[in-house]
Amino acid sequence: MSNSAPKTAISPRRDEDFPEWYQQVIRAAELAEPSDVRGCMVIRPWGYGIWENMQRQLDAMFRATGHRNAYFPLFIPLSYFAKEAEHVEGFAKECAVVTHTRLEAEADGKLKPGSPLNEPLVVRPTSETIIGASYAKWVQSYRDLPILLNQWANVVRWEMRPRLFLRTTEFLWQEGHTVHETEQQARAEAKLILEIYERFAREHLGLPVFTGAKSESEKFPGAVETLTLEAMVQDRKAIQAGTSHFLGQNFAKASGIQFQNREGKQEFGWTTSWGMTTRMVDDDGLVLPPRIAPTQIVISPITPREDTRAKVLEACDALALQLRGKRFADAPIEVEVDRRDLGGGIKNWEWIKKGVPLRVEIGPRDLEKNSVTVSRRDQPVKDKEWMRMDEFTARAPEILVSIQDLLYARAKEFRDANTHVINSKKDFYDFFTAKNPSKPEIHAGFALAHWNGSREVEEQIKNDLKVTIRVIPLDGSSEPGQCIFTGEPSVRRVVWAKSY
Numbered sequence: 001m002s003n004s005a006p007k008t009a010i011s012p013r014r015d016e017d018f019p020e021w022y023q024q025v026i027r028a029a030e031l032a033e034p035s036d037v038r039g040c041m042v043i044r045p046w047g048y049g050i051w052e053n054m055q056r057q058l059d060a061m062f063r064a065t066g067h068r069n070a071y072f073p074l075f076i077p078l079s080y081f082a083k084e085a086e087h088v089e090g091f092a093k094e095c096a097v098v099t100h101t102r103l104e105a106e107a108d109g110k111l112k113p114g115s116p117l118n119e120p121l122v123v124r125p126t127s128e129t130i131i132g133a134s135y136a137k138w139v140q141s142y143r144d145l146p147i148l149l150n151q152w153a154n155v156v157r158w159e160m161r162p163r164l165f166l167r168t169t170e171f172l173w174q175e176g177h178t179v180h181e182t183e184q185q186a187r188a189e190a191k192l193i194l195e196i197y198e199r200f201a202r203e204h205l206g207l208p209v210f211t212g213a214k215s216e217s218e219k220f221p222g223a224v225e226t227l228t229l230e231a232m233v234q235d236r237k238a239i240q241a242g243t244s245h246f247l248g249q250n251f252a253k254a255s256g257i258q259f260q261n262r263e264g265k266q267e268f269g270w271t272t273s274w275g276m277t278t279r280m281v282d283d284d285g286l287v288l289p290p291r292i293a294p295t296q297i298v299i300s301p302i303t304p305r306e307d308t309r310a311k312v313l314e315a316c317d318a319l320a321l322q323l324r325g326k327r328f329a330d331a332p333i334e335v336e337v338d339r340r341d342l343g344g345g346i347k348n349w350e351w352i353k354k355g356v357p358l359r360v361e362i363g364p365r366d367l368e369k370n371s372v373t374v375s376r377r378d379q380p381v382k383d384k385e386w387m388r389m390d391e392f393t394a395r396a397p398e399i400l401v402s403i404q405d406l407l408y409a410r411a412k413e414f415r416d417a418n419t420h421v422i423n424s425k426k427d428f429y430d431f432f433t434a435k436n437p438s439k440p441e442i443h444a445g446f447a448l449a450h451w452n453g454s455r456e457v458e459e460q461i462k463n464d465l466k467v468t469i470r471v472i473p474l475d476g477s478s479e480p481g482q483c484i485f486t487g488e489p490s491v492r493r494v495v496w497a498k499s500y
Helices: 018-028 045-064 078-082 085-094 128-138 183-203 250-255 306-324 344-354 364-369 389-417 425-431 455-465
Strands: 032-034 041-043 075-077 096-105 111-123 147-156 170-180 210-213 225-232 238-248 258-260 266-268 270-277 297-301 335-337 358-362 371-376 385-388 419-421 446-450 468-473 493-497
Touching: 018 032, 041 045, 045 147, 045 170, 045 183, 075 078, 078 085, 078 111, 078 128, 128 147, 128 170, 128 250, 128 270, 170 183, 183 225, 183 238, 183 270, 225 389, 225 468, 225 493, 238 250, 250 270, 297 306, 297 344, 306 335, 306 358, 306 364, 306 389, 344 358, 358 364, 358 389, 364 371, 371 389, 385 389, 389 419, 425 446, 455 468
Parallel strands: 297 335, 297 358, 419 446
Antiparallel strands: 032 041, 075 111, 096 111, 147 170, 170 270, 210 225, 210 468, 225 238, 238 270, 258 266, 358 371, 371 385, 446 493, 468 493
């Protein structure tokens, strides 16, 4: 009897080499690929289609709460950053800076930069300072408030160790920037956005998250408070899925955002900023929640004989038309008929690796029975179900709903199974220490442990284990205890993890 591992569409398997497996999944799904520009990536149509769906759905949630879109410059004068010392210190090592204009040809034909700029321009790492300059002009009175704007843009943060989607020098995101009359209104805005992000992650991405605040050392540079949502990746590390910052009056003072209040006195505005970026998978490739899949149902014609080809294609087109008339998640179902002249097996595996939620096959025998062969991406890849064509057409929306719900339930079960309450320093260190240091296996997860609030303790854990506090829960379920590192009093458990 063979002890060999089962063959999978992606090699290596994630338990063999997770970083390489992740990269191969991205390539096999045709999501993105490395660019010739170091640290940057090319987002391919399938990957960009996912981003477009995320953008469209999240944008609708912003607009429903009174936010509108605008666009601000990519280039930011260096002097703008100097106005907010803590902010610039946090981004200084990641900044890309433009110092010259024009290219000039040398005698040997090589090009060199021409005229130096009077003031260097920073390529946008985030937009608080440049947007603040505009807000300072727009805001004169309390009647001008609130300002609730969002922009969809690219940002640049120099990355020495790039990884597709997780860490690249240039990436796509949205960033919201608001100004308010009172501190209470600004804090409420930051919490509202966190709630929107959590609902979007849960209902649209099928992603369970922990929400709460960042510690002082992990918060956004210049912020008074950073709220965050943290998800668990399949190697049990954390990924920051979105942040919402209460900036107090720090950036308003730096940018000169002042207004005449209701008593006729000058006051600085209260500001927030928030963002989510282009940041589900199994051993056979991507698994997409239906709500963000560019194509939710792919129909593959099986045409072994030329004399039945036209009838099969006609049936596929008719089924696609009927399905597009159905709605899922308040939008028409996205259907594609794969007419490519490729073998059915090759096409099938391509769509498996791309994560399309439902794969449908129609061949001559199916026409005789008026049936279709249906495969769900949330089930084992070789599982198939035969259904009457009219039954499938009627049930397609509910099947997509069941896939969306099952993926969330599966992800939550995985997250909860790898989240552990830890009550001693020894157990904490054991939990986060790989058994094979030379080639660490998938290990650890999220640890719920008491902490005394000490920055020194936090820094020591980061240096020893590369583990950080990912989120301080704000759900009211505080459980007083003792810090597992010092024995001192602790107000509540916090979530610790290794992260990207």
